[in-house]
Amino acid sequence: MKNIVIIGGSKGIGNAILLQQVETNYVYNISRNAPAIAHKNLKHFSIDILKDELPEIENVDVLIYCPGSINLKPIGSLSIDDFRNDFEINVIGAIKAIQKYLPALKKGTNPSIILFSTVAAKLGMPFHSSIATAKAGVEGLVKSLGAELASVVRVNAIAPTITETALAAGILRNDRMKENMAERHPMKSYLKPEEVAQMANYLISDHAKSISGQVFEMDYGIVSFKI
Numbered sequence: 001m002k003n004i005v006i007i008g009g010s011k012g013i014g015n016a017i018l019l020q021q022v023e024t025n026y027v028y029n030i031s032r033n034a035p036a037i038a039h040k041n042l043k044h045f046s047i048d049i050l051k052d053e054l055p056e057i058e059n060v061d062v063l064i065y066c067p068g069s070i071n072l073k074p075i076g077s078l079s080i081d082d083f084r085n086d087f088e089i090n091v092i093g094a095i096k097a098i099q100k101y102l103p104a105l106k107k108g109t110n111p112s113i114i115l116f117s118t119v120a121a122k123l124g125m126p127f128h129s130s131i132a133t134a135k136a137g138v139e140g141l142v143k144s145l146g147a148e149l150a151s152v153v154r155v156n157a158i159a160p161t162i163t164e165t166a167l168a169a170g171i172l173r174n175d176r177m178k179e180n181m182a183e184r185h186p187m188k189s190y191l192k193p194e195e196v197a198q199m200a201n202y203l204i205s206d207h208a209k210s211i212s213g214q215v216f217e218m219d220y221g222i223v224s225f226k227i
Helices: 010-019 079-107 131-148 173-182 193-203
Strands: 003-007 026-033 041-046 062-065 112-116 153-162 213-217
Touching: 003 079, 003 112, 010 026, 010 193, 041 173, 041 193, 062 079, 079 112, 079 213, 131 213, 153 193, 193 213
Parallel strands: 003 026, 003 062, 026 041, 062 112, 112 153, 153 213
Antiparallel strands: none
8 A cells, every 4th residue: 555645636637546546545635625535545634735834744655746727828918927826836836745755755665756747848839838838847857856866766747638627627618619629639539537547547556667757648649640
């Protein structure tokens, strides 16, 4: 049984990961709101990752940082605070969590860290300048930290395309928009949170012991293919 710390496990992809892990591992969830479930293998801490002190957790094998943002505006409509806030949520929050739990991770069993990027960090997409900039920072952190911790902790990221979560509700708010989004992808679909959770499950497992410093695109072909 692994000890898994999930930052942001009450909703979206984080919640899908929590639900897939809690039956067989002990999960510490850190987020402002509690998950909808209670379980003997789950402990929740109501915390704002950017404002509050993180709880002391003695045994940690896995750290998964899920908070993100979708702030889509033309560059002229983005303020410096927009860029700053996206960077705080996506990068600074991750660094804060890593620095807090790294000593415990170093003593863990096959310890690993999972962060989240986006396909927009590689695929030029209009109105994505703030979030793409922040997520490019996440990818740089994965590469650098993966090298620094190569002998002790694995560090990887998942870069999903649009995923059907509350965060993306404005982009997928009706059937027509969902159909158009699926059509934009060469494989004619987009992600469900459970699919991303399955990738996270693999990356934290013993089957992925050779993998670190990687960013895995889950893109339904939108980055990989030109069709």
